[in-house]
Amino acid sequence: MLVKPLFSLSRYASHCHHFQFGSSYRSLMPSVRLLNIVKIYHGTTETIGRRALTEGLKPRELTGKSNWKHTVESNPTLIYLTTAYAPYYALQAVKERKGVKFAIIEIETDLLDETKMRPDEDFIEQATRRDKKNGAGIVGKTMNERTEYIRNHIDEFSDSWKLSVQHLGNCAYKGVIKKTAITKVSVVDISKCKSMCFEAMEPVISLANYKICGAQYRMLNRWFMGEPVTVDEWFQMQSVNPLHFFDEKEKASAIKMMTKKLSNQRCIKIISAN
Numbered sequence: 580m581l582v583k584p585l586f587s588l589s590r591y592a593s594h595c596h597h598f599q600f601g602s603s604y605r606s607l608m609p610s611v612r613l614l615n616i617v618k619i620y621h622g623t624t625e626t627i628g629r630r631a632l633t634e635g636l637k638p639r640e641l642t643g644k645s646n647w648k649h650t651v652e653s654n655p656t657l658i659y660l661t662t663a664y665a666p667y668y669a670l671q672a673v674k675e676r677k678g679v680k681f682a683i684i685e686i687e688t689d690l691l692d693e694t695k696m697r698p699d700e701d702f703i704e705q706a707t708r709r710d711k712k713n714g715a716g717i718v719g720k721t722m723n724e725r726t727e728y729i730r731n732h733i734d735e736f737s738d739s740w741k742l743s744v745q746h747l748g749n750c751a752y753k754g755v756i757k758k759t760a761i762t763k764v765s766v767v768d769i770s771k772c773k774s775m776c777f778e779a780m781e782p783v784i785s786l787a788n789y790k791i792c793g794a795q796y797r798m799l800n801r802w803f804m805g806e807p808v809t810v811d812e813w814f815q816m817q818s819v820n821p822l823h824f825f826d827e828k829e830k831a832s833a834i835k836m837m838t839k840k841l842s843n844q845r846c847i848k849i850i851s852a853n
Contacts, residue, residue: 618762619660619750620800621684622669628682628764632852636684636756651726654733657697657751660686663789663796664748666779666803669767683765683803690760697751698743700729703736705786706746748789748796764850765804771846775802792818802841805849810838 621636640655653659661668669681704726707715715736719725729736733751743750769776779799782788789796795816802808814820814837822830 617688619662619686619688619744620665620804621658621660621686621756622665622667622672623682623684624669624672624676625680625682625766627672628684628766629850631684631756631761632758632764632850635758636686636761638754641755651700651723651730654700654730654751656753657733658754658756659699659749659751661749661800662744663793663800664782664784665800666767666776667782667796670769670776670779673769678770681767681769683767683800685762685764685804686756686760687762691752691756694737695753696737696740697733697753698736698739699747699749699751700726700733701784702743702747702749702786703729703739706742746786746789747784748793749784758852761852763804763852766848766850767803768846768848772840772843774840775799775843775846779803802844803847805844805847808841810834810841813837813841 623631627636636658638656638658639653659668665683666681669683673679673681703715704717704722707713707717708722708725717725718728734753740750767776782792782796795818798808798812798816814822814834822833825833
């Protein structure tokens with residue numbers, strides 16, 4: 580497989596470090612374990628989530644269905660994965676389907692073939708956007724043109740998938756994810772937790788947003804997987820803690836309201852893999 584020659588990731592959004600892709604690149608490359616990423620997630624519809632437990636998870640080229648219709652269409656050979664934004668992507672998948680539940684599929688990273696891992700094309704586009712020398716050789720003048728080029732040549736950027744996870748919270752997998760790599764599926768009834776779903780609808784998927792708000796959205800992802808989140812943790816993980824601006828009465832009211840929201844996980848049904 581042809582891999583892109585040396586190029587530099589420019590400083591982006593004044594938040595991330597400068598990386599050199601090449602001989603020194605691998606020494607800078609964090610492993611999944613070093614990033615504390617044991618599990619990774621895919622947001623989708625309930626139907627696809629349940630089917631994945633018996634058939635595995637398939638890319639669009641095998642299903643003919645796409646849940647992502649924003650800006651540039653996704654790569655049909657890839658399954659897109661995330662550490663933080665699975666609820667958001669799942670909500671997008673059911674956006675025009677009234678009354679349909681969404682699902683989040685949990686995947687064990689140790690059971691994936693690392694040679695099939697790819698970066699999210701948005702990561703490459705954003706990370707190289709300020710490189711005036713265009714060391715990556717990306718063709719296109721507009722953001723959409725650049726993204727389309729990267730999407731169509733994603734194999735050339737395969738070595739950057741861990742950086743994609745680290746700095747955008749997203750990556751992709753080429754081909755079918757076998758059912759043996761899937762640990763569980765969370766099925767969510769939106770009608771029973773609308774306020775928490777609203778929390779999941781806010782992100783802007785960008786390098787700057789993940790740098791500032793990544794921990795907040797990883798926590799929200801955990802909640803939708805049925806894991807407990809305390810009210811203290813909730814407010815501490817916010818990029819801006821609203822409690823700092825409230826008087827005592829307002830603070831008590833906000834804590835009470837959030838405690839009620841976090842304790843209501845009746846909307847979630849966890850289906851474990853056999």
